[in-house]
Amino acid sequence: MRRLSIHPHLHDVFGEEQPPVYLAAIFLFGIGVAIAFAVLAMPVLSALPSWRAVLALILVVDIAAGCVANFTPSTNDFYVARPRNRWIFIAIHVHVVVMALLLGTGVGPAVAVWAFTIAAAIAVNLLAGHSAQTFVGGLLLSVGLAGLPLLPDLSPALAGVFALFMLKVQFSFAVDHYRNVSS
Known part of the structure; x- marks a missing residue:
């Protein structure tokens, strides 16, 4: 499969190289989820200053696209080779809190x-x-997803994005999906 070299500034997002079809899937999924979120959350978004609505939608794109990007071998391998970067990535993910504050x-x-x-x-x-x-990653993701409906005052649009956030950070990203492991 043909691969495109990724600019070094984007290695933390896509790894060092990606097949064009993977990049297309990542972008289409991210944008598609943001459009669905915008439709579902239109009453909330339309009441906000446009800069807050736009920033919230950018965070939705990042969360959704990241779910898919983190499952690619290139992104996975990039972080396997850089364990410190993986810890930094986990630490900086405050997207859902910022998004809720914006909304x-x-x-x-x-x-x-x-x-x-x-x-x-x-x-x-x-x-x-x-x-x-x-x-353990699958178990903890399942626990988190099962707990989402128990949270008070959570709209379906936010519940969907929160579910993707959990998938992105604790399973899609934190699990090394292409490894040889010991028991």
């Missing part, structure tokens, strides 16, 4: 989702190189 809704649930997601990603990342990593 002026769902801040409590966003903080709960963020705290659970970061704790789960840390636990999963600590299992790097062990066969239990994928299982």
Whole structure:
């Protein structure tokens, strides 16, 4: 499969090279989810200053596109070779809290989702190189997804983005999907 070299400034997002079809899927999914979110959250978005609505939609694109990008071998391998970068990536992911603040809704649930997601990603990342990593990542993701409907005052649009955030950070990113592991 033909691969495109990725500019060094984007290695943390896409790795060092990607097939064009993967890049297209990443962008289409990210934009598609943002469009769906905009339609579902139109009453909230239309009441905001446009800069806040645009920033919230950019965060949605980043969350959704990141879910897919983090499953690619190139992005996975980039972080396997740079464990310190993986810890930094986990630490900087405050997207759902910032998004809730921009929207002026769902801040409590966003903080709960963020705290659970970061704790789960840390636990999963600590299992790097062990066969239990994928299982624990899947288990913690399942726990988080099962807990979403229990959060108060969470719109379906935010619930969907929060679910993608959990998938992106604690499973798609924190799990080394293309490894040889010990038991």
